[in-house]
Amino acid sequence: MNILDILFPKNCLECKRPGKYICGTCLGKVEHAKLVCPVCKKYSFIGATHSFCVNKFSLDGMHSFYKYDGVIRKAILALKYRFAHSIAEELVNCLDVKKLAFKEAILVPIPLHKHRENWRGFNQAAVLGKILAEKAGWRFNENLLLRLTDSTPQVKLGREERLRNIRGIFAAIKPRDEQERVLRGKLLDKTIIIFDDVWTTGATIAEACRVLKKAGAKEVWGMSVART
Numbered sequence: 001m002n003i004l005d006i007l008f009p010k011n012c013l014e015c016k017r018p019g020k021y022i023c024g025t026c027l028g029k030v031e032h033a034k035l036v037c038p039v040c041k042k043y044s045f046i047g048a049t050h051s052f053c054v055n056k057f058s059l060d061g062m063h064s065f066y067k068y069d070g071v072i073r074k075a076i077l078a079l080k081y082r083f084a085h086s087i088a089e090e091l092v093n094c095l096d097v098k099k100l101a102f103k104e105a106i107l108v109p110i111p112l113h114k115h116r117e118n119w120r121g122f123n124q125a126a127v128l129g130k131i132l133a134e135k136a137g138w139r140f141n142e143n144l145l146l147r148l149t150d151s152t153p154q155v156k157l158g159r160e161e162r163l164r165n166i167r168g169i170f171a172a173i174k175p176r177d178e179q180e181r182v183l184r185g186k187l188l189d190k191t192i193i194i195f196d197d198v199w200t201t202g203a204t205i206a207e208a209c210r211v212l213k214k215a216g217a218k219e220v221w222g223m224s225v226a227r228t
């Protein structure tokens, strides 16, 4: 037993049972997210974008593991302030990556605006994404996408405003020399997975995808732990 476990005993974030932050009983109560096309949000096999929904810069598919509910929701919220690393590890262990068929993929977390990253200490999409990439055998890259501005919190806006608000918040990081350009070209040839903790409207991941596809990415999927 780890000394931290003695000092700060773990209790399930939902039912308070001792042992883990996410107990098996509470996890079993959280439904899996439905697999939907990221463009029309209707059912799609494995979450791939329907052939009739595809456009030049659209996502090729989207995978969310759970509904944003119960102990999964509590764990995501708890990441913001307590024992983030152990909770993140437990959360990633709940994600069944074996069913996903990505082989040579690169996970790119949704970047956080620099000011916010400093204030809160870390970007939780990056913390979770790094552990997930390791578990799944994917590469992890934080140097493809840059966040330019901090937009008004999404929840306060209507759907139309939300889409408008998100335009231009990301940029593809430009290579500084020939060597970086070649390296980036190789990365953009692989399957890229844009990762966020929660998928709400899909606007953020879709915008990040648009930027990477404009920069030359061939295949881009979205992924989130949960979907609201």
Ligand SMILES: [Zn+2]
Pocket: 012, 013, 014, 015, 016, 017, 022, 023, 024, 025, 026, 027, 071
């Ligand atoms: Zn529990």
Ligand SMILES: [Zn+2]
Pocket: 037, 038, 039, 040, 041, 042, 049, 050, 052, 053
């Ligand atoms: Zn569709």
